[in-house]
Amino acid sequence: MSSDYRNIYQIAREASGFTQEKSAELIDISVESLRAYEGGKRTPPDKIVIKMIEIYDARYLAYQHLKTSAEVGQTYLPTIELKDLPTAILRLLKEVNDFITCKDELINITCDGVISEDEKERWNLILKELEDVERAILTIKFVK
Template sequence: MQEYRNIYQIARESTGLTQEKASECMDISVDSLRAYEGGKRTPPDKVVIKMIEIYDTQYLAYQHLKTSAEVGQKYLPEIEIKELPVAILRLQKEVSDFIKLRDVMIEITCDGVIDEYERPQWNQIVKELDDVVEAIMALKFAK
């Protein structure tokens, strides 16, 4: 049986800190840290901020919002962590896809109104922008 490891435990273990040392650095009890790492409780934002600073991992902030906040679950894209060269190529591809729609975007928005017949093209532009944002985030957190 594989032991349960959540985002907080993985972040701590990646730094080589013990639960005792990490809890001391965060000024929380070892029992609290165990509860967070065991999935029994969700750490408050102020504790997660300390974890991010102590473990030196901004990706934990993203993971925390994506897993613990309803707004993060609903609106933050899934980010797949990739090797740096792959992340760079993906970003270049997504930017290129968006640039192909740049003139259409200008045409649609120059009058300040998105008409009903322009809506499908506008939705495609927004999707391409979402793809660019996701690629940027994947690059930011690349290995």
């Protein structure tokens, strides 16, 4: 690992303006433990990450922690990129418009309560549009 490696815990701490010493004191852990978390040698337990989120005022850290440290997060949470508010809003509007174009087809496919084999391919494309909307919403939720 290079000496300029910075992981999610270190980035959140630095963005909040805390030193390792002050953070460790506020989180109620040793500086050595914090260094191990920030150096990628150990993954902090959820209760420590919760304290980091609260102290650093970094809600996005919760998402990043689940996405990087838990198999369920790696498997099921969409990857999102932090953006500025105007860009995030424009992305959401674009994704909502894309979804609206397939809204009538969604109704047609699902109105009988069954997705037939013939409808599955189109259904999967509609789900992809919904996932794009979900990702755009999450981006807005974590905008700085």
